Amino acid sequence: MSSRNVTYCLSRDLDFPFRVKITALEGSKQLLKESTKFTNPSTLKKLSNFQQNSDLFATAVVTLDGLPLTLPITTPYTSFRNSRKWNEWLELPIKVNQLPFTSKLHITLWEFDDSKRSIFGEAELNIFNVEDDCTLKRGRQKLDLILADNNTINLVKSTQPTKMDDLEKLIKKHENGDIISVDWLDNLTFRKIEQTNRAQSTDSQFLLFIDLVQFDIPVVFSDFKYPPPQIPTYIPTEQQPPLNQPKINTGKSSTLKIYDPEQYVSDPIEQKYRKLERSHKDGPLDRELKPTAKIRDELNKILNYSSVQELSQYEKNLVWKFRYFLINNKKGLNKLLKSINFSDETERKEALKLIYKWVEIDIEDALELLGPNFKDITVRTYAVERLKKAHDNELELYLLQLVQALKYESLTSSSSIGNSEYSIVELNESTSSSMLNASLSPLSQFLVDRALGNDRLGSFLYWYLNVESKDKPNSVYKQILDHYLKNYTNDGLTKEISLVDSLVKLCLKIKNTKDTTPKKIEALRSILDTKFKSFPPVKLPLDPSVEICGTISSESSVFKSSLSPLKITFKTTDGGEYPLMFKVGDDLRQDQLVIQIILLMNRLLTNENVDLKLTPYKILATGPTEGAIQFIPNSTLASVLAEYHGILPYLRHHHPDPNEELGVSDWVMDNFVKSCAGYCVITYILGVGDRHLDNLLICPDGHFFHADFGYILGQDPKPFPPLMKLPPQIIEAFGGASSPKYNMFRNYCFVSYSILRKNSNLILNLFEMMRDSSIPDITIEPDRAVYKVKEKFCLDMSEEEAIIHFQNLINDSVSALLPMVIDRLHSLAQYWRA
Incomplete structure (x- = not known):
């Protein structure tokens, strides 16, 4: 060339x-x-x-x-x-x-x-x-x-260009070949340039x-593009990650950024001190060691840390030193395990001796041990042993996260348990023989065993595993799912799978039809009358406690949307009706997670005798891009305000009571106030975004709830989203900011926020287990997701300071002008779109 x-x-x-x-x-x-x-x-x-x-x-x-x-x-x-x-x-x-x-x-x-x-x-x-x-x-x-x-x-050089400067530019062009060379003319020119140079030069x-x-x-100029280094947020000091390649900025930037490959390597002085501190054998002196009053306060502070709080090297050494003093404190085991260098076999063995001598830990702490930060097979097996004591109903609340935790055991096999000197095998009377199955990890074998003994739990386990195995075909989920189906003997699950397959085909058929929505509704009802009017009883995957035997075509419809989701009303075997929405083409796993957390929070509140009348509708993802949603008859706040010009007129229309101050039945207002308080606190903690009057729903009996959780953890498509969505129309429905109902609403907010703060470790552990899931708003910043939830709990504040903080949030939300403007713009956009 x-x-x-x-x-x-x-x-x-x-x-x-x-x-x-x-x-x-x-x-x-x-x-x-x-x-x-x-x-x-x-x-x-x-x-x-x-x-x-x-x-x-x-x-x-x-x-x-x-x-x-x-x-x-x-x-x-x-x-x-x-x-x-x-x-x-x-x-x-x-x-x-x-x-x-x-x-x-x-x-x-x-x-x-x-x-x-x-x-x-x-x-x-x-x-x-x-x-x-x-x-x-x-x-x-x-x-x-x-x-x-x-x-x-x-040294001060003139900024004005001289005649010689212009000549030098021409000389460079001549040297580069941009000016044609003529020998006799070049000789004359260079002689003249030399004279000019002498005349302008100074001593x-x-x-x-x-x-x-x-x-x-x-x-x-062009530099090499190095791949960005994969730097984890948290790396224990005893672990040494692989060396990262340097990343160099290109372009006109004068900054040369080089990632030090030794930045996570432990300090040799700290390593030496650690070995000296922990090298002695287990002796009577350690067992009798008691902390002073000052050190006891430090230990209590460490024990009260949240489950995602990192421990300093000093705190780790302190927990290790007084491990026998903490053996009767159920919060101390997890802190001890965080202080262990599992790469040091001597230290690991000595620490694992204490696991089964420790006082029994809570379920929430056992869930933490099944998270991504604990890889030791003995520790995880101990956590599974603790989960065995949980009831099936409680296990169902955490099943979604337990399925996600299976990926952290994909590289470990329960067959390796016997290789540890201080392993779970020492508990010969409490260890089931099935736990030693060489093909499954302790957690997967435990979930399969419990699912085989409980059809409701087995149904949810199948669909959770089915979604993950389709999303990640070469993962451990396919192996566990095959093992579960191989040992499943009932035909109930087979019927559920057949029902979902039929619904997927029906939804795709209606969706691919190019007709108008009325024509699609007519086609749907015709198919339901022909093929699904009645069928043998089958448990509904969305809610296995409900058994369906047919459909009601007149109550079924097609929503006006690009995905054309179906609303199908099923007949139940007890003579009732169960409407649901089934859609194909949308990932429902994020909505499913939010609903699961709301159900859990509702359980935590009711355990404290606080019933906030929450109405979390059920969601089940049956595949990566398909699923079912329970349909609850409701009205959006936008439609209520447009038709009734206020929430109170809407409630008065359905449940009037002239004897009450607001003209609404007392039990209806009680539902409204409590549910508003509950969802106000929960959506704030979860950072639910994209709130507008079309996804705030209300039922005729006063139950208020949120829908469409496409944005969580602070994500929001609108600029400057408020931390809390509390429309002024709701305050007006209470009777104003000085009414007794508004004060009752605030009190319920404070009580529920305090209860959930006390159970923050459980909620944080569940989000930590979802860190590597396919939830869209978690995958944006996997290492930051749990910390975003932690920030909302304000764990560094006292109880009184947290209540004042939440009171300020309510006041700011009530007086905020920008959300009202955005709601108005959203309504106008919906109007013109219609």
């Missing part, structure tokens, strides 16, 4: 050393008088003080931000007579493709001062055209030399001429 066909090349492709030619030095300075020899004899040591062409030598080095990148390269000795000319090429120990964009060539001229060398002058040049076209400089270069004796030179100015490699085409 000829040079005419190439416009430029990249600097990263030039894999050869950077070279520079030190050509000549022009200029002179005023010599010292002869009398100075007698008045100041020391000046004789510098030859340049009395000789115009004293011997000099040059060194060249590449620098970045004033710091050298290479060793200096020196010109050989040259004896000058009439002029200072070196004409020497220097090859620097750095390649062109290794040069940073803002690197400079620094040249120093040296002379001898008696027996030592001293600096005569210095010059510097940007290797790349930083402010122009980002190309590598080439050809002849003229540098201003700054003398070491600043008194002999004027106080030194010019250093150098030559860079003359390339035929421009060389544009």
